Amino acid sequence: MSRTRRIGITGTGGLGMHLGREFGGVEGAEIAAIADISDENRTSAGEAFDVPGAHRYEDHETMLEEADLDGVAIATPHTLHYEQTVAALERGIDTLCEKPLCTDIDDAMDLAVRAEASDTVLMVGYQRHLDPAFKAARDALETRVGEPAYITAEITQNWLSEQEGTWRTNPDLSGGGQLYDTGSHLLDVVLWTTGLTPVAVDAQMHFHDEAERVDTHAALNVTFENGAVASISVSGDTHRTHEHLHVWGEKGGFYVDGQEWDAPELAFIDDSNDYYRPHLDRWNAGNKAEVFVDLIVNGGTPPSTARDALTVTAVTEAAYESTRTGETVELDLEYEREALEQGQLQSTN
Known part of the structure; x- marks a missing residue:
């Protein structure tokens, strides 16, 4: 044994x-x-x-x-x-x-x-890399969506009222505000499900603190290497938790929608505007601890890697820079890949 x-x-x-x-x-x-x-x-x-x-x-x-x-x-x-x-x-x-x-x-x-x-x-x-809805959307991207062209993503929650006074609203410990907290999951899942390479970020934010380091609302426009665009919205001062990711390409699109941290639902839409909702095997998805222990025992590639996280950090930091300067920030991830x-x-x- x-x-x-x-x-x-x-x-x-x-x-x-x-x-x-x-x-x-x-x-x-x-x-x-x-x-x-x-x-x-x-x-x-x-x-x-x-x-x-x-x-x-x-x-x-x-x-x-x-x-x-x-x-x-x-x-x-x-x-x-x-x-x-x-x-x-x-x-x-x-x-x-x-x-x-x-x-x-x-x-x-x-x-x-x-x-x-x-x-x-x-x-x-x-953990969205383990979620059956996001995994199925990613796996079927080429056949049901094709090359992504337009993306919308949003998450809202009452983050500020829950976290005010904790380390999550102390930028020396959190690195920022809601964008670096729950918003990090949203950016990750946009990048991971589509596989697109971001090349420019334009952002605006509302801040909770006078130093303008702890954002409560962030709106990002992200341009990708293939010409696709994404509109990404993160709000931490609302009364309802809701998350969506909508991706459209030349063949159709997909919607992943969730409410109040319940398991999200997935629907594909084809070019005839017909909907298809696949069966999602939620029983065998595994959690982070199970997957991590399996990696310790058997090795392999983690479902979410440091390279995935690197791209999320690049987009996040670009969003804060764009907000501070009022300018679009260009990303050179090709340089980062080479490095x-x-x-x-x-x-x-």
Whole structure:
């Protein structure tokens, strides 16, 4: 029988506790250690997951050194992700890092280089890559949609009222506002389902703070290499949670729509305006913990990679720059791809 894989969790707030419950349901895995700067969080998580007191750490790197881990899940504030992920990868510990992977394009590039030059797993917590609706839309893009030409995407929620006063509205820890939080999922799924390369971003935002760092509303127009355009809207100060992704091409389109965090629905529309709603196998989709443990045991490519996260960071940072300057920001991801490939070659020599 395969031995039990030992998992550490850094950051045991709401998301860390959610991941812990997922790991608790994975056969062949155990939560062996936790790390959090909060005494209260360490106590609560340690008791909830039966982690011995000696393996409840205040410091992430101390946990990595002492706990003999097979994998670590990082669910800390966004701006801490880079250094904590580097610390895990340098020790050869497979890593699941929650989104966004980074809030700096150079850091995101560095992690992508490290991940692609190593056998150590780096999985990013964009769970829509596991959702049957988004997966089916992506898989059928060529046959049912063709080359995408026009995209609309929107997410609304009462993010501000829920998060005000927490680290998520502290830009030194969050990297920004709603765009770097739930909005990061929306940008990711636009890029991942379509496979398009963004080349320009024009954005406007409304901010909650006087320093204009914590956005509550963001509107992005994104132009892609093939000439397609996307209108992307993120709002964190509304009364209803709603998400949609609509993609149109020469053959037809697809709609993915969800309400109040319920499982989203998928519909394809053909050039005769006929609708087709496929059966979605939601029972065997798996969750992040299950997929991550399988990667630890069997290897393979994560469903959401550091390269995926790099592109999300590039678009996000361009949106903030466009808002500050009032100008359209051009992206050179071809240069970044070349730099990534060159960095990978240097890392393996």
